[in-house]
Amino acid sequence: MSERASFLLKLMAGAGLLFLHLPLAFIVLYAFSTEEKSYQFPPPGYTTRWFAVAWERQDIWAALTLSVQVALIATALALVLGTLAAGALARTRFFGREAISLLIVLPIALPGIVTGISLRSAFAIADIPFSFWTIVLGHATFCIVVVYNNAVARLRRTSPSLIEASMDLGADSFQTFRHVVLPNLATSLLAGGMLAFALSFDEVIVTTFTAGQQTTLPIWMLTELIRPRQRPVTNVVAVFVMAVTFIPILAAYYLTRDTADVAGSGK
Amino acid sequence: MTATTATSPPRTRTSLRGRVSDLLASRPKLLALVLVLPPLLWLGLVYIGSLLALLLQSFYSIDEFTGLVVPEFGLSSYRELLAPANMDIIVRTVTMAALVTLASGVLAFPIAYYAARYAKGRTKAAFYLLIMLPLWSSYLVRVYAWKLILAKEGVLTWAAEETGTLPLLDGILGLPVIGGPSLSVSYIGTFIVFVYLWIPYMILPIQAALERVPRSYLEASADLGARPAETFRTVVLPLAMPGVVAGSIFTFSLTLGDYIAPQIVGPSTYFLGQVVYVQQGTAGNIPLAAAFSVVPIAIMAVYLTVAKRMGAFDAL
Incomplete structure (x- = not known):
């Protein structure tokens, strides 16, 4: 087996990566196009005025605010629940452990539409009206797994002797958690939290079932994609959404890259 | 550091916080149970509950005249x-x-x-x-x-x-x-x-x-x-x-x-x-x-x- 890749393999791998990334470049290009009515390529001219137009749009700001609020609260809930689950499942073996870990992964393993329609039917049966909290409920449910994955990997690599040492030195369980376990977990929780934020901020499939008449930023975008009103503004928002999701993903990667459990390998 | 080792704290604590702490430290399974309870309740109620609601709804039917859901068990949706x-x-x-x-x-x-x-x-x-x-x-x-x-x-x-x-x-x-x-x-x-x-x-x-x-x-x-x-x-x-x-x-x-x-x-x-x-x-x-x-x-x-x-x- 030769140590160097054949030209054909390099070509196919390179082409594959290009296929994954080139389309996003066009989104950025189109945000500067002067063409309003079609997706004409190459764009007839370039302008930055759509960024100013988008900035003035109240409906975009409202959708953005809602998305950020939902993502923050869903992330906070997922951080608490995911860390607790990780603490329980990382080392201790007990009856039903496998079933619980499956339960945590399920909301993201089943197609989003199943999660969405399930929540929708539950709200219908229980007569719960759509509200801010119905969106949060759905988002927190599928964000738990992201925090859990990051925290559990870190906990498994943390030596139990650290905890024993802390207890031997007279700290109680709460002090040990506060001063030993939590600092150890910090970066993995930060990474998990950022990925959860990115996931929630961008979620559209479950949200369409739990939002009712409310408009999050992805729902605003979806409406524009199906019935375009002002295409250039949509392009600007798309660039913005791309940037907002890229930053936490990159940050999560750099926070955990020196460790064996790099964040994001499992979605 | 030497001072703390010299006055080693008593192994059993009397305050409520101390007793809870000791109990959790000595019983890892109990600790795991306490930890897993909130996420389990959340996922069980919100997620499994919703999946069951979905399954239940799939056996209901819709009244063709009023357009309302009839909560009676049947297979008409599957038909x-x-x-x-x-x-x-x-x-x-x-x-x-x-x-x-x-x-x-x-x-x-x-x-x-x-x-x-x-x-x-x-x-x-x-x-x-x-x-x-x-x-x-x-x-x-x-x-x-x-x-x-x-x-x-x-x-x-x-x-x-x-x-x-x-x-x-x-x-x-x-x-x-x-x-x-x-x-x-x-x-x-x-x-x-x-x-x-x-x-x-x-x-x-x-x-x-x-x-x-x-x-x-x-x-x-x-x-x-x-x-x-x-x-x-x-x-x-x-x-x-x-x-x-x-x-x-x-x-x-x-x-x-x-x-x-x-x-x-x-x-x-x-x-x-x-x-x-x-x-x-x-x-x-x-x-x-x-x-x-x-x-x-x-x-x-x-x-x-x-x-x-x-x-x-x-x-x-």
Whole structure:
């Protein structure tokens, strides 16, 4: 087996990566196009005025605010629940452990539409009206797994002797958690939290079932994609959404890259 | 430090906080139970509760005159599912999912193979990031990008004109069933978008499986006289299969349940997910929507059982 890749393999791998990334470049290009009515390529001219137009749009700001609020609260809930689950499942073996870990992964393993329609039917049966909290409920449910994955990997690599040492030195369980376990977990929780934020901020499939008449930023975008009103503004928002999701993903990667459990390998 | 060791604290504490702390420290199973209770309650109530609600709704029916849901147990929604028009939708969606899975496997393999075998150090990190970024980045934006590219006046048509392959493009668009007025409203368009969306889910497990193939196996195979192609076919490929199957779980499941991509890029005919969405929304027929969404769950249950037999879960 030769140590160097054949030209054909390099070509196919390179082409594959290009296929994954080139389309996003066009989104950025189109945000500067002067063409309003079609997706004409190459764009007839370039302008930055759509960024100013988008900035003035109240409906975009409202959708953005809602998305950020939902993502923050869903992330906070997922951080608490995911860390607790990780603490329980990382080392201790007990009856039903496998079933619980499956339960945590399920909301993201089943197609989003199943999660969405399930929540929708539950709200219908229980007569719960759509509200801010119905969106949060759905988002927190599928964000738990992201925090859990990051925290559990870190906990498994943390030596139990650290905890024993802390207890031997007279700290109680709460002090040990506060001063030993939590600092150890910090970066993995930060990474998990950022990925959860990115996931929630961008979620559209479950949200369409739990939002009712409310408009999050992805729902605003979806409406524009199906019935375009002002295409250039949509392009600007798309660039913005791309940037907002890229930053936490990159940050999560750099926070955990020196460790064996790099964040994001499992979605 | 010496001072603390000298006045070592008593082993049993008398305050409530101390007693709770001691109890948890001495009984790891109790601690685990206390920790797991809140997430378990949340997932049990919100998620399992909702899945049960979905199942329950699927057995209800809708009153044809009032349009209200009749909460009586019956199989009418499932009977409706078997209507030829609805069966068409199921067959169409499963076919699409199978084709997307196949194409993703073929396209993902070289990337995963290169990343696992040849990429080292910084290249490897770059590969990882380049595969992971699309996995997490905005789903809608990624679908939208293809609407721009595949539009009649878009990038692809321009590229075809520049390279003189316009007749080829027109030929493809002229094909029955899969063709259409432009790629953005054809099944080919939907297919491309699905492959594009889910390919990272295929790359990562294949790469993980390939990284576990010991180099010595390849050397042994070569020493025994196998040409590189033979080694690939008889050693590498079989060992990578669990990874491929693991990846296919995602590509298949995600295609089955997606209702947004085919709505933005594709013809006006429905896929499974779209029916679920339309039935629960404008049509207000939650029972039929519920019955429809039981279909992907059932298909995935079968798929997962087969995948488990093939050892796919070890590759996740």
